[in-house]
Amino acid sequence: MSPRFLPHARLATLLEHLHERGFMTLAPQLLDDAILYRPLTSVDNLPHGVGVEQQPGSYRILHRDDQRCFAWANGPQALKPLTFSPEEILWQARRDAQGAIVFDAPSTKLKATAVLGVRSCDIAALKLQEAHFLDGVTRDSSFAAQRDSLLIIAVNCSHPAATCFCASTGDGPSCSSGYDLLFDELDEGFVIQSGSEMGASILAELPLASVTDTQLNAVELQQRAATLQQRHLPSRNLRDALFASLDHPRWQSVAERCLACGNCTSVCPTCFCHSEHDEPALSGEVSTHLRHWGSCFTADHSYIHGVVIRASIAERYRQWLTHKLGSWHDQYGRSGCVGCGRCIAWCPVGIDITEEATAICGEGVS
Numbered sequence: 001m002s003p004r005f006l007p008h009a010r011l012a013t014l015l016e017h018l019h020e021r022g023f024m025t026l027a028p029q030l031l032d033d034a035i036l037y038r039p040l041t042s043v044d045n046l047p048h049g050v051g052v053e054q055q056p057g058s059y060r061i062l063h064r065d066d067q068r069c070f071a072w073a074n075g076p077q078a079l080k081p082l083t084f085s086p087e088e089i090l091w092q093a094r095r096d097a098q099g100a101i102v103f104d105a106p107s108t109k110l111k112a113t114a115v116l117g118v119r120s121c122d123i124a125a126l127k128l129q130e131a132h133f134l135d136g137v138t139r140d141s142s143f144a145a146q147r148d149s150l151l152i153i154a155v156n157c158s159h160p161a162a163t164c165f166c167a168s169t170g171d172g173p174s175c176s177s178g179y180d181l182l183f184d185e186l187d188e189g190f191v192i193q194s195g196s197e198m199g200a201s202i203l204a205e206l207p208l209a210s211v212t213d214t215q216l217n218a219v220e221l222q223q224r225a226a227t228l229q230q231r232h233l234p235s236r237n238l239r240d241a242l243f244a245s246l247d248h249p250r251w252q253s254v255a256e257r258c259l260a261c262g263n264c265t266s267v268c269p270t271c272f273c274h275s276e277h278d279e280p281a282l283s284g285e286v287s288t289h290l291r292h293w294g295s296c297f298t299a300d301h302s303y304i305h306g307v308v309i310r311a312s313i314a315e316r317y318r319q320w321l322t323h324k325l326g327s328w329h330d331q332y333g334r335s336g337c338v339g340c341g342r343c344i345a346w347c348p349v350g351i352d353i354t355e356e357a358t359a360i361c362g363e364g365v366s
Helices: 008-020 120-133 141-148 197-204 213-226 239-243 250-255 263-267 313-332 353-361
Strands: 004-007 024-031 034-039 050-055 058-063 087-095 101-104 113-118 150-155 181-186 189-194 274-280 286-293
Touching: 004 008, 008 024, 008 189, 008 197, 034 058, 120 141, 120 150, 120 313, 141 150, 181 197, 181 213, 189 197, 189 213, 239 313, 239 353, 250 313, 250 353, 313 353
Parallel strands: 024 113, 113 150, 150 181
Antiparallel strands: 004 189, 024 034, 050 058, 087 101, 087 286, 181 189, 274 286
C-alpha cells in the first residue's frame, strides 16, 4: 500500500485498533529519567516533547518545544529483552506419583504484543539474534515463541544522538525491512507505510488520509539530515585488522579505564552470552533450570575446570571487541555491531567503541 497519513490527534485510534485485535502494546515512556518500553494504556503517556542528549558515559533527558513522541535516538532498552529474556525458565524436573523424574517444558503461549517505536538499529540487531537463535543447528524454542508474538511498529530515526553511528554499519538511521508498520514522524503527525501482510491489514482499517507532496518532502529532508552522524567505525569488516593486532598496546590502555561491569553487554542489542543454573526446591521434589544473561567481562564466562582463561580485563575487552567486530563475520556474515551507540552512553567511564576500534585498526582499513 502507498504511504498514508495519521495526525497526532488520532494516534489513539491505532492503540484502540491494536487492542481490538488482541495486542498488548509496548511503547516508550518516561520512567526514572530514561525512556523505556512499558505497556501503553494511553497515548498521553508517550514521551511528548521529550528529547535525549547522549555522550560517552552520559544520558540526559531534555524537554523540547514540540509535541513529537519519537524525537530521540534510543533508550537503554532494545528489543532484546522481549525475545531473549534476562531470566527465563528453560525446563523443570519433578517427581511424579511413582517417584520417576519427569521433565516439563515451560508454556510457550504468549500474548500478542505490538512494539511501537522500534528503530532501524534494533531491527538489524533482531535479525542477528534470529540468525543465532533460529538459523543455527539448534532452534531455540523460547526465542522463537517470543519473536512470533511480536508486531513491529518501527519509527525512522530523525534525531540521532551524538553516540550513534548506524550509518557507518549500514543499519540506519532509516528502516528498509523487518517491520510490520513504519512511521515517519512530522510535527503534525505520522506518515505510515506497511511492511507485511499484517501491517497492510491494520493500515487498511485505520482512518488515514492521503499523504501530501509537502509531507513527503519533509520526510525526505528529515531522513537526509539524520545521516549526519558524528561517529563511525573505520570499516564494516575489521576481522583481519583486529586479529592482526592482538598484541596492540591499546588493549592494556583501555583495560586501565574499563571496570568490567558488563554494562556494555547488557545494553547491547546483539550480545547473547548467558549462563544456566538449577534452583532445587527445598522439598527436593522440583528443580528449575534457568537461563540468565551473562557477559564476557565476568570471570565466570571463561572459567573452565578450575581455571579462568581470561583473567585480566584487557583479555576480556579484547574478547568482546574481536568477537563483536571480527569473528561474527565468520559466524553470521557481518559485524555484530549495529551502531546504536548504547555501549558508549551507558559505559560508566565513557569508553567509545568507535575510538578503540580506530586506535587499534587505524582509519585506513579497507
